[in-house]
Amino acid sequence: MANFDLMRELARDEGGKIVLLVLDGLGGLPMGDYTQTTLEYANTPNMDRLAAEGTQGLSHPIARGITPGSGPAHLALFGYDPIARPVGRGILSALGIGFDLHYGDVAARGNFCTVDENGLITDRRAGRISTELALPLVEKLNNIQVDGIQTFVRSEKEYRFMLALRGEGLDGAIEDTDPQITGESPLPVKAATQGSERTADLLRAWVEKAQLALRGEYPANSFILRGFAQDPKLPKFDELYKLKAACVAVYPMYKGVSKLVGMDVLETGGDFTPEQEFQVVAGHWNDYDFFFVHIKPTDSRGEDGNFEAKAAVIEQVDRALPTLLGLNPDVLVITGDHSTPARLRNHSWHPVPTLIWAPATHLPDLTDHFGERQGQRGGLGQFPANELMPLAMAHALRLEKYGA
Amino acid sequence: MANFDLMRELARDEGGKIVLLVLDGLGGLPMGDYTQTTLEYANTPNMDRLAAEGTQGLSHPIARGITPGSGPAHLALFGYDPIARPVGRGILSALGIGFDLHYGDVAARGNFCTVDENGLITDRRAGRISTELALPLVEKLNNIQVDGIQTFVRSEKEYRFMLALRGEGLDGAIEDTDPQITGESPLPVKAATQGSERTADLLRAWVEKAQLALRGEYPANSFILRGFAQDPKLPKFDELYKLKAACVAVYPMYKGVSKLVGMDVLETGGDFTPEQEFQVVAGHWNDYDFFFVHIKPTDSRGEDGNFEAKAAVIEQVDRALPTLLGLNPDVLVITGDHSTPARLRNHSWHPVPTLIWAPATHLPDLTDHFGERQGQRGGLGQFPANELMPLAMAHALRLEKYGA
Numbered sequence: 028m029a030n031f032d033l034m035r036e037l038a039r040d041e042g043g044k045i046v047l048l049v050l051d052g053l054g055g056l057p058m059g060d061y062t063q064t065t066l067e068y069a070n071t072p073n074m075d076r077l078a079a080e081g082t083q084g085l086s087h088p089i090a091r092g093i094t095p096g097s098g099p100a101h102l103a104l105f106g107y108d109p110i111a112r113p114v115g116r117g118i119l120s121a122l123g124i125g126f127d128l129h130y131g132d133v134a135a136r137g138n139f140c141t142v143d144e145n146g147l148i149t150d151r152r153a154g155r156i157s158t159e160l161a162l163p164l165v166e167k168l169n170n171i172q173v174d175g176i177q178t179f180v181r182s183e184k185e186y187r188f189m190l191a192l193r194g195e196g197l198d199g200a201i202e203d204t205d206p207q208i209t210g211e212s213p214l215p216v217k218a219a220t221q222g223s224e225r226t227a228d229l230l231r232a233w234v235e236k237a238q239l240a241l242r243g244e245y246p247a248n249s250f251i252l253r254g255f256a257q258d259p260k261l262p263k264f265d266e267l268y269k270l271k272a273a274c275v276a277v278y279p280m281y282k283g284v285s286k287l288v289g290m291d292v293l294e295t296g297g298d299f300t301p302e303q304e305f306q307v308v309a310g311h312w313n314d315y316d317f318f319f320v321h322i323k324p325t326d327s328r329g330e331d332g333n334f335e336a337k338a339a340v341i342e343q344v345d346r347a348l349p350t351l352l353g354l355n356p357d358v359l360v361i362t363g364d365h366s367t368p369a370r371l372r373n374h375s376w377h378p379v380p381t382l383i384w385a386p387a388t389h390l391p392d393l394t395d396h397f398g399e400r401q402g403q404r405g406g407l408g409q410f411p412a413n414e415l416m417p418l419a420m421a422h423a424l425r426l427e428k429y430g431a
Numbered sequence: 432m433a434n435f436d437l438m439r440e441l442a443r444d445e446g447g448k449i450v451l452l453v454l455d456g457l458g459g460l461p462m463g464d465y466t467q468t469t470l471e472y473a474n475t476p477n478m479d480r481l482a483a484e485g486t487q488g489l490s491h492p493i494a495r496g497i498t499p500g501s502g503p504a505h506l507a508l509f510g511y512d513p514i515a516r517p518v519g520r521g522i523l524s525a526l527g528i529g530f531d532l533h534y535g536d537v538a539a540r541g542n543f544c545t546v547d548e549n550g551l552i553t554d555r556r557a558g559r560i561s562t563e564l565a566l567p568l569v570e571k572l573n574n575i576q577v578d579g580i581q582t583f584v585r586s587e588k589e590y591r592f593m594l595a596l597r598g599e600g601l602d603g604a605i606e607d608t609d610p611q612i613t614g615e616s617p618l619p620v621k622a623a624t625q626g627s628e629r630t631a632d633l634l635r636a637w638v639e640k641a642q643l644a645l646r647g648e649y650p651a652n653s654f655i656l657r658g659f660a661q662d663p664k665l666p667k668f669d670e671l672y673k674l675k676a677a678c679v680a681v682y683p684m685y686k687g688v689s690k691l692v693g694m695d696v697l698e699t700g701g702d703f704t705p706e707q708e709f710q711v712v713a714g715h716w717n718d719y720d721f722f723f724v725h726i727k728p729t730d731s732r733g734e735d736g737n738f739e740a741k742a743a744v745i746e747q748v749d750r751a752l753p754t755l756l757g758l759n760p761d762v763l764v765i766t767g768d769h770s771t772p773a774r775l776r777n778h779s780w781h782p783v784p785t786l787i788w789a790p791a792t793h794l795p796d797l798t799d800h801f802g803e804r805q806g807q808r809g810g811l812g813q814f815p816a817n818e819l820m821p822l823a824m825a826h827a828l829r830l831e832k833y834g835a
Contacts, residue, residue: 030494030514037497390460390468390781393804408813410495417496421780428778429493430500430513430523
């Protein structure tokens, strides 16, 4: 991990500009007749030139063998330790749907469920009801009023929703009401610490009204809550790295994680292409020291199992790269947050191709094509993703020497 | 880090002889028309033979991206963790100038500064006065007498000096008097813990006299102190590794760090060449199990920005290597404490070429030239510098098996 004390001690408030370009789910595997990975197969003359001039390697998002979700994977890329300082599921749910989380809000992940006449759970996912069927129920829950706090309920997907509480002095140390098995009732709301007793009382009042509101519905006639959490109070980029940082992303989740670490979120359209995202960077080039640029469709096409379509996204990014390079960044990092091999149609644990190009400070390695197998022989070796930020900072000459 | 408990449990008091040859600032970068690093460019037939026969890799002195000073970098090479067990700046200052530090001494780094008529700092470095101008002031401060302790003041360089206190029961937990900004007074001496109240009292008496002594001087009419520290009480080589260890170095700093870890410091002349240093090893070959040999000018020429001169030093070491090899060491490690690329004229964070040659136990890798890019593909991979000592011990068959 980026050692926080060390970063605070060594970070300078001047130095080069850094661009961290993240192609979500970049890493892959060969598939069927494709003997190369998607990245190896894609035609990427610009990335290959950067690989030849710079240095590449493989990063492990969390630890060997661990497949990360996008939240922890991005926190690691930003230099945090998602195991030691986890971000609660409720917060990730809120970020994932782009909910405008305020500092101090308590958020939880909810599941609609089915209970029998005795209140015992018969289906923890309410028959996996569709988002369409769930929406009116979400609306009912969202309209519940409890004295002393504001409450918000938003649909996540199908039977899943987010609950957020807003008010003075709330405490997220609340135990799950999800018993994890059928044949039992949803658990009563329980404070996990003394400090959260008041929050538990307020929540209890909400839960009572919410259970009433769902009476008579079917199959979603009850709900369970888990992953109560508040903003994890991660040190922010300006304080930790002395970087004025901006996020350019299309999906809400990535904007949310960026906000958690103190980045400004620049405006984008929901259908922006890589070229358009890079134009946003160009438009704010003089305002920031650090740009996090997030490309989503590499992951989506990987999850679709569409090898060719994922390669096409990588090629689209490659064609747009001259727009970024024309800005003369001092450090350009190209990586993914995790692998999403089309063959597995899912995130995976495979280490992620990572390229550092920093013409004033890099040591060119002996590779000349950006990809997994070249990365195995690259100059960066294999390393934990959360050591990438100190490396990028060093290459931008933004870290003082440690000790005499 | 070398796991101290494990080392104590497993180290045998017999086994092969180890030579740790450190070329200070060995790692480098290509520069201008030089497409190779200095080490790759240098003509090193002996090192290349050792690389072909042995195994090489790259070591990270502190952590990825962190540029170390020579003190922490050497502690890492000796198997310690310079972050978890840092050696205070005062101790490094004392070691750096070759001051004969006694166990229990409290040392601090001092800066001469300029204060205005209200005692507020106007320049934290007293106009960066020259060493020549500072020397008479250092002498004044050195002559101050305080009842109950001995005090020592020595010039470091320009406006910087070292202060050491010697006496019974001193405690180094004293806060900096450096407010870190101009426009404020030097801070009063303050004990950081209850145990250091007496030391703070004694120091306060010294500071009062010292402030008086500088009254009327200009621009160095005051001073600030920071990095109060005592010997960090690191476990010593004989206790930790069961090694009788000796240091052969020309510069005081490296002799000092070696003393901190319990090495005997062998006598050298201030202008000794690598060949002469190796002759010192030869002269004491039967007296020790472990020799740390330090070569300084690789770092100095790197800091000069002189690519060719740094290569010439490496070649000089290479030509002298037969003297070392003629002693038939069981393990010869050749490495640096950090990189000092001539292109950057400074220490850097780039990982350091490291070669282990141990004919009875090494696994030859597929490389045949000692250098950074070959190291990227070498048998040692990339590893933290403070894991080098256990590796060297193992290759000397000095570590027992762990567990049944």
